[in-house]
Amino acid sequence: MVSIRPTFLSLFFLLLHLPCFTPSPRRRSRSTAPKTSFFSFFKRLFSNSNPPPPPPPPSRRSPSSSTRSLRLSPTLDIHPCSACGEVFQSPPLLERHRSTHHLVSELAADDENIVRIIFNTGWPNPARTPNIERILKIHNTPAITSRFEEYRERVKSRAAAAPPPRRDERCVADGNELLRFHCTTFVCGLDSGDECGRLYCSLCGIIRSGFSPKMDGISTLPTSYAAHVSMPADMEAEFEFMNVRRAVLVCRVIAGRVGCDPWEADKEDPGFDSLAGRGEGDDEDEILVFNPRAVLPCFVIVLNCFKP
Structure with missing residues (x-):
């Protein structure tokens, strides 16, 4: 009688060591992301983009139902809101939604520190600098941002067409954009991202339109x-009695060609885009901008009342 024990043991050891001969999966190389420069961080701080909404949960509908819905509306055009994810069927509806919702939002801690540094610069007595109650970022609508950029291009083209004695290279480059401050009032609580719509709330009117x-x-x-x-x-x-408070706006301003004489620059004068203040003290560096499209508010700084 022939014994099959050696053959059985050989097969058993072969199966036992079979994983040793299978190729191991390759390890993915981890690539380090490039470090963000300060310029790109500052540009992101002043941009109007909102963080993308979280991805929606996976749909539980069957493939047949999704295919059926696509067949029923093959030309459906959707426009989601980047802040809340709500979907609209046309850009005007999305624009109307954004003009009344998500106009302001709280800042992250790192971004808020940068705005605080910008605000504290220029106070003559640092010990009497008021306490900042809130800092909000303004999310300008695409229409307001487009008007601002269109005005910049108009100032640049007009400066480029000027003869050499009156040619301003700064205006040709970026329209002579400056970072300026403007003080206004408000009567609402700024509790949400919606504008209040009150008649005497100047801040909400500026943010809205x-x-x-x-x-x-x-x-x-x-x-x-x-x-x-x-x-x-x-x-x-x-x-x-009206609960009126003041707020300081941090704005991007297209100053263009700045005139120094009130008789040389006004709304109807095409040679100048703004006028430099000629007052004394704090008003000596004031710039009056004639076109409202030249001013783009970026941040709202709410202060506690104090006596200077």
């Missing part, structure tokens, strides 16, 4: 201190 074209000039100042003291110190106390 920009500065009014009926103004003789939009005052922009080089420091937050100059913007703060441009209003009477007892303004909050005088209008306390």
Whole structure:
């Protein structure tokens, strides 16, 4: 009788060592992401983009139902809101939604520290710098941002067409964009990203639709201190019954060609785009901008009342 024990043992050891001959999966190389530069971080800080919404949960509908819905509406055009994820069927509806919702939002800790540094620069007495109650980022609608960029291109093209003696290279490069401050008032609580729609809330009106074209000039100042003291110190106390408070706006301003004489620059003069203030003290560096499209508010800084 022939014994099969050696053959059986050989097969058993072969199966036992078979995983040793299978190729091992390759390890994925970890690539280090490039470090973000300070310029790109600062550009992201002043951009109007909102963080993308979290991905929706996977749908439980069967493939047949999804295919059926696509066949019923092959030309369906959707426009989701980048802040809340709500979907709209046309850009005007999305624009209307964004013009009344998600206009302001809280800042992250790192971004808030940068805005605080920008605000604190220029105060003559650092010990009397007011406490900042809140810092909010303004999410301008695409229409307001487009008007701002279109105005910049118009200023650049006009400066490029000027003869050499009047040619301003800074205007040709970026329209002479400056970082300026503007002080305004508000009566709402700024509790959410919605604008209040009240008649006397100037801040919400600026955030919703920009500065009014009926103004003789939009005052922009080089420091937050100059913007703060441009209003009477007892303004909050005088209008306390209406809950009126002041806020400082950090704005991007297309100053263009700045005139120095009030008789040389006005709304109708095509040679100048703004006028430099000729006052004394804090108003000597004031720039009056004539076109409301030239001012793009970026941040709202709410201060606690104090006596300078």
